[in-house]
Amino acid sequence: MGAIPVAQIGYKQPPQPPIYPAASRARGEEGVATVLAWLKDAGTPAAIELANSSGFQRLDRAALQAAQGWQFNHPGTPTWVQIPVRFQLTEN
Secondary structure (H helix, E strand, O other): OOEEEHHHHOEOOOOOOOOOOHHHHHHOOOEEEEEEEEEOOOOOOOEEEEEEOOOOHHHHHHHHHHHHOOOEOOOOOOEEEEEEEEEOOOOO
16 A cells, blocks of 8 residues: 655644553653554545554554544545654653
C-alpha cells in the first residue's frame, strides 16, 4: 500500500495531540506510532490503521484514537496518508 507522508498534504487545522496515557507516563514509555489514515471523500479519515507500533499498546491506542478526529487537507483522490505520532516525555 503506497501511503503519502502527511507533510505532503498537511492538516486543515492543527491536530489535537494524543492523550498521553497516565500508565505510560508512570512507566516512562515513549515511542513513535505510525498511523495510516484513509482519506476518501473529504479530509476526515474514513479508516485508521496502525502501520508500525510504538512498542506499547497503550500509546498505539492513543495514537489511533487521536488520529480519528484529525482533519487533513484532502489530496484530491482517495489515498492513504502516513502519520508519525510521537510520544515523548521530555524535550531534547
